[in-house]
Amino acid sequence: MSRNQTLFEAACKHIPGGVNSPVRAFGSVGGTPPFIQRGEGAWVWDADGKRYIDYVGSWGPLILGHAHPQVIEAVQRAAANGLSFGAPTAAEVDLADLLCEMLPALDQVRLVSSGTEATMTAIRLARGFTGRDKLIKFEGCYHGHADSLLVKAGSGLLTFGNPSSAGVPAAVAADTIVLPYNDVAALEAAFAEHAGKISAIIVEPVAGNMNLIKPSPAFIKAMRTLTENDGSLLIYDEVMTGFRVGLHCAQGLHGITPDLVTLGKVVGGGMPLAAFGGRADVMAKLAPLGPVYQAGTLSGNPVAVAAGIATLQLIRQPGFFENLTAKTSQLVDGLQAAANAAGETFCAQSVGGMFGVYFSKNTPQSFSEVMAADKARFNAFFHALLDEGVYLAPSAFEAGFVSAAHSNDDLQYTFAAAKSAFSRLT
Numbered sequence: 001m002s003r004n005q006t007l008f009e010a011a012c013k014h015i016p017g018g019v020n021s022p023v024r025a026f027g028s029v030g031g032t033p034p035f036i037q038r039g040e041g042a043w044v045w046d047a048d049g050k051r052y053i054d055y056v057g058s059w060g061p062l063i064l065g066h067a068h069p070q071v072i073e074a075v076q077r078a079a080a081n082g083l084s085f086g087a088p089t090a091a092e093v094d095l096a097d098l099l100c101e102m103l104p105a106l107d108q109v110r111l112v113s114s115g116t117e118a119t120m121t122a123i124r125l126a127r128g129f130t131g132r133d134k135l136i137k138f139e140g141c142y143h144g145h146a147d148s149l150l151v152k153a154g155s156g157l158l159t160f161g162n163p164s165s166a167g168v169p170a171a172v173a174a175d176t177i178v179l180p181y182n183d184v185a186a187l188e189a190a191f192a193e194h195a196g197k198i199s200a201i202i203v204e205p206v207a208g209n210m211n212l213i214k215p216s217p218a219f220i221k222a223m224r225t226l227t228e229n230d231g232s233l234l235i236y237d238e239v240m241t242g243f244r245v246g247l248h249c250a251q252g253l254h255g256i257t258p259d260l261v262t263l264g265k266v267v268g269g270g271m272p273l274a275a276f277g278g279r280a281d282v283m284a285k286l287a288p289l290g291p292v293y294q295a296g297t298l299s300g301n302p303v304a305v306a307a308g309i310a311t312l313q314l315i316r317q318p319g320f321f322e323n324l325t326a327k328t329s330q331l332v333d334g335l336q337a338a339a340n341a342a343g344e345t346f347c348a349q350s351v352g353g354m355f356g357v358y359f360s361k362n363t364p365q366s367f368s369e370v371m372a373a374d375k376a377r378f379n380a381f382f383h384a385l386l387d388e389g390v391y392l393a394p395s396a397f398e399a400g401f402v403s404a405a406h407s408n409d410d411l412q413y414t415f416a417a418a419k420s421a422f423s424r425l426t
């Protein structure tokens with residue numbers, strides 16, 4: 001038995017499913033997850049000493065690659081001064097200033113420790129600010145695991161959501177309206193039906209938790225116009241897209257100023273750090289200034305803040321996103337060429353440093369179209385690539401990530417592996 005298998009068996013004894021976050025368990029693709037021992041640049045090494053080019057990047061944060069020397073140094077320097085104080089530190093001010101400078105939508109920002117906390121609180125704040133309870137989210141978008149977000153569409157689309165997890169009270173889910181992504185007519189109908197009762201729309205402005213789905217220009221515009229006209233708030237959940245699709249996030253690409261923004265992943269550079277922020281009048285409702293409560297023992301943790309600042313400073317260098325975007329589109333072009341040569345029904349696309357691959361004829365526009373892709377074929381491709389030393393996200397329903405550390409040689413290695421993997425499918 002391999003060391004990975006031995007470790008996984010041992011892990012299952014005292015950790016439910018052997019993992020501390022479910023998708024890591026390889027449930028969707030089958031097999032045993034490799035246990036990662038270390039990472040450097042674009043590569044990770046598992047417990048059996050096998051190495052992989054990593055296109056997961058800790059599910060998005062590692063835009064500079066693994067163990068970037070400047071980020072590690074910043075973390076070591078901060079850690080030497082103490083790990084946590086539960087009192088204000090100067091570096092938190094620096095990070096807040098930097099975020100508000102980079103994103104015009106942010107007048108103020110609060111630091112938290114996970115994307116889930118950021119979205120959960122942004123929604124509470126939107127409800128507290130508007131005095132309304134209803135929330136619109138879109139099918140296939142993930143916003144962390146707070147109760148009011150673990151909801152799927154009910155039978156009547158415009159009426160009530162149903163819990164998508166056991167343990168979520170039906171009463172909580174009932175205030176969440178779940179609509180299809182990119183469906184302007186459904187959005188207009190929901191605002192007509194629930195006028196004056198909707199606190200906010202929360203959206204992944206480029207969806208990356210149902211593989212990668214791009215929003216249509218009409219959809220982007222409708223969300224902004226409808227919320228503005230109804231007095232509800234637009235929350236851009238940029239936990240994944242923030243500083244991943246571009247220096248000014250998806251809102252910069254869209255030319256949209258959301259009322260609230262949530263950030264995570266890249267903003268913490270691999271450490272547990274996330275943030276939410278937005279309009280001054282909305283943020284003024286937050287404790288200790290206002291009546292909407294939120295707190296965190298480790299919020300603004302100095303070591304995490306140091307990693308975040310070091311990361312943001314590096315991605316602000318001129319040309320960073322131009323290079324990352326070009327490299328990521330080179331990756332999807334190369335995968336497409338390998339698929340075409342093998343006669344495979346396959347397509348791929350990218351936005352900034354994130355990408356999607358689909359075993360379908362056309363790039364999907366919604367959750368139902370993603371679900372229609374050939375999942376069994378993805379799973380076979382995933383395992384063939386893993387054998388070849390290329391690590392994709394272990395699910396057909398996740399986006400992939402390229403880092404600044406991925407070199408041209410790494411891309412060429414990936415194309416050769418893909419060629420071999422496609423040939424093994426047929």
Ligand SMILES: *Cc1c(COP(=O)(O)O)cnc(C)c1O
Nearest residue numbers: 114115116142143144237239240
């Ligand atoms: C990852 C993610 C979250 C949740 O963040 P955690 O840090 O895992 O809690 C929320 N929203 C989006 C869009 C995400 O991709």
